[in-house]
Amino acid sequence: MSKNFNINNKGNLTGEYPLYFGEDLGIFDSFNIPYPEIREADQNQRALFWTSDEIDFTQDYKDMQTVTDDEKELMVRALSFQMAADSIASGSIQQLFLPIASNPYLKGLISYHGDAEYVHEDTYGRIIAQCFDDPSEMIERIKKDEDVIRRLGGILYAFKDHMDMVYNIEDYTLPEKRKTCLRTLVSLLGLEGIMFLASFASTFALCESTSKFDGIAKAVGLINNDEAISHVDNIVVQLNIIRNKEKWPEWDNDEIKKILDTFVEQELDWADNLFNGISGVVGFNSTLLKRFVLLLAKNVYDRIGIQFDFEVVEESPFPWLKNYVSPDMLQTANQESQSANYIAKGFVNDVPDDLEFEFEVE
Ligand SMILES: [Fe+2]
Numbered sequence: 001m002s003k004n005f006n007i008n009n010k011g012n013l014t015g016e017y018p019l020y021f022g023e024d025l026g027i028f029d030s031f032n033i034p035y036p037e038i039r040e041a042d043q044n045q046r047a048l049f050w051t052s053d054e055i056d057f058t059q060d061y062k063d064m065q066t067v068t069d070d071e072k073e074l075m076v077r078a079l080s081f082q083m084a085a086d087s088i089a090s091g092s093i094q095q096l097f098l099p100i101a102s103n104p105y106l107k108g109l110i111s112y113h114g115d116a117e118y119v120h121e122d123t124y125g126r127i128i129a130q131c132f133d134d135p136s137e138m139i140e141r142i143k144k145d146e147d148v149i150r151r152l153g154g155i156l157y158a159f160k161d162h163m164d165m166v167y168n169i170e171d172y173t174l175p176e177k178r179k180t181c182l183r184t185l186v187s188l189l190g191l192e193g194i195m196f197l198a199s200f201a202s203t204f205a206l207c208e209s210t211s212k213f214d215g216i217a218k219a220v221g222l223i224n225n226d227e228a229i230s231h232v233d234n235i236v237v238q239l240n241i242i243r244n245k246e247k248w249p250e251w252d253n254d255e256i257k258k259i260l261d262t263f264v265e266q267e268l269d270w271a272d273n274l275f276n277g278i279s280g281v282v283g284f285n286s287t288l289l290k291r292f293v294l295l296l297a298k299n300v301y302d303r304i305g306i307q308f309d310f311e312v313v314e315e316s317p318f319p320w321l322k323n324y325v326s327p328d329m330l331q332t333a334n335q336e337s338q339s340a341n342y343i344a345k346g347f348v349n350d351v352p353d354d355l356e357f358e359f360e361v362e
């Protein structure tokens, strides 16, 4: 476990602030910046600031009463995964990475990333509280949802392993620490860059086909921007420093590819099962969703230089998706649609998405 404050840190003299496992941090140093890209990524994520109480879900509650049972079930399935996954992210990111960070600006980046995840979980909490007659029943359903638990199993396993390392850091060699950290970063990239974005597509598809759930569409659009733009960036920047600048000998293309491949296979499997027992919605089915997963995945692999051996999808199967996060779409009159015009950047259309469910951080 790192010291909270290391008065003897020599980074200001040596100029060296490795991302992880260096000297414990002391007095903040803003003139030695070995990795300006970390500071830039942190500034970019902070520019997307928003709060969970900016959107009202009163109309969404009414919409929930008027959609078909299958449409409601699809919304519930998407929200269940998103709520569970963001609860894990919010409860873990700072605890996982802050104790081992040894770069001042990385500390800021991790802190804000974790704060944004809190805004996300709080937003889902507000959706559930305002759109369901019995919010607690919805939480109980999430806790028992085997599909959600299975889908998040890989990320929970990696996070648990990482926390064991954080709390028993003296027992680990540097190569073991680095391997564990790399596995967690790559798993988090799979969650942020593939799983979340694929799940958001199902929410937007439902909003598109029903022309309802305006508030949920806006809220999930803001969350989508955070995940797709800043959170993916936060991790990609770190991984590329580890690979190209710090040149960790533990970087292993095959191992990283194996982790990401598992995420892709799992998401393809999820796409097959998403509509179990319910009908699809117009313009959105398992085949199209799988193509979208492949499109998202290729982007993630490319950004950290890992070979992509799945089918390459050139165009988004959901051309309407950009409507949900593009500022153009949001210039609707305020009385018709809640304004969220401050969204800084739209979703890039060519982007190209015996474990216990309780993840406890001791
Ligand atoms: Fe999130």
Ligand SMILES: [Fe+2]
Residues within 6 Å of the ligand: 089, 117, 192, 226, 227, 231
């Ligand atoms: Fe995130």
